[in-house]
Amino acid sequence: MTAVVPPSTTPGGGRTTAARRWSRRDLTFDKISFLIVFLVVPVVGYVIFVVSPFIQAFYYSLTDWSGFTAGMNFIGLSNYGKLFADNIFMRAVGNSIVLVLVLPIVTVVLSLILASLVTVGGPSNGPIRGLRNSSVYRVISFFPYVIPAIVIGLIWSQVYDPSHGILNGLLTGIGLDQFQSFAWLGEQRTAMIATMFVIVWGLVGFYMVLFVAAIKGIPAEIFEAARIDGAGRFRTAVTITVPMIRDNIQTAYIYMGILALDAFVYMAALNPGGGPGNSTLVMSQQLFTTAFTKGQFGLACAMGVVLATITLLFAGVVFLVNRLTGGNNDVAE
Secondary structure, eight states: OOOOOOOOBOTTSOBOHHHHHHHHHHSOHHHHHHHIIIIIHHHHHHIIIIIHHHHHHHHHTTBOOOSSSSOOOBOTTHHHHHHHHOHHHHHHHHHHHHHHHHHHHHHHHHHHHHHHHHHTOSOSSSSOOOSTTHHHHHHHHHGGGGSOHHHHHHHHHHHTOTTTOHHHHHHHHTTOGGGTTOOTTTSHHHHHHHHHHHHHHHHHHHHHHHHHHHHHTSOHHHHHHHHHTTOOHHHHIIIIIHHHTHHHHHHHHHHHHHHHHHOHHHHHHHOTTOSGGGTTOOHHHHHHIIIIISOOHHHHHHHHHHHHHHHHHHHHHHHHHHHHTTHHHHHHO
16 A cells, blocks of 8 residues: 655745745736736825825924925924914814714715615515606706716805895795895805705715615515515614615715815805805815915815824724624624
8 A cells, every 4th residue: 555645844844845836836927917916006006196195294294384485394293283273273173073973974864765765665565666767766866966066066056145046036935035135155053054955965866876776786585575574664774774785884974974074165165265154164175275375385284184184083983883883793694
């Protein structure tokens, strides 16, 4: 009987020369080129175009660079001290936090409701389907998203116009005379609400389509089983739809939060000066003014670092909440 000789190893436990040759043969040209194209190149590009500019911006935030000269003096954390002592910037931070607390919740919830209606919100009998003419509703709701944000802002600035705006015209036309020449964007109590409405109006269609695609991926048998068990539309949405598209909701929430923390285009179109009493001023607006109007690029870079830090904290909190509430377990199952 011929004995089976196990693969030989070196005294130190290493592989033999034949095994090393086999390992080298295993790294074919296709595998190496795949790693270079899909791993090395993206990582290098990310480091050059994302990580490097952020590090550079952080360095500039420690200087008094004006942005228009080659010279700059290192001043340490003085810019950050100025920011936290600046009432206008702190008001902008507060406004941005209000946006990130309100906009993602309103937009995501409204998008989920609309997506459920056009996919599984149809008749209770027969196959699982959405409302009648649901395809028309999808097109109508998605239409605002194809319009550039700056155009949306300019359109709604005319809608809100106190003298000739269609909104005041409609309200006074039905007998609400208190809205005669009412300045929606000129009153502190309504400027932020009116602005948030425009942002939701412009983005809800996109997230609705995103959720429609996710709901379409859920097997219809699951909804049919819930219907047989007597579950209504609300219970089906809470116990089936939301848990099964949890990852899509998390992604949408983070993207919407990032947009809410920026919101520069909408704010610049509706209230370029920051609104009455800086009621709609956001960090990105103040950053732009500080850099290109006041010529204080070092201070503006410090604002950018603060904005980036808040954005990262927001994303981290969303991931943490998702994990603590069992999000990873749902994915694993």
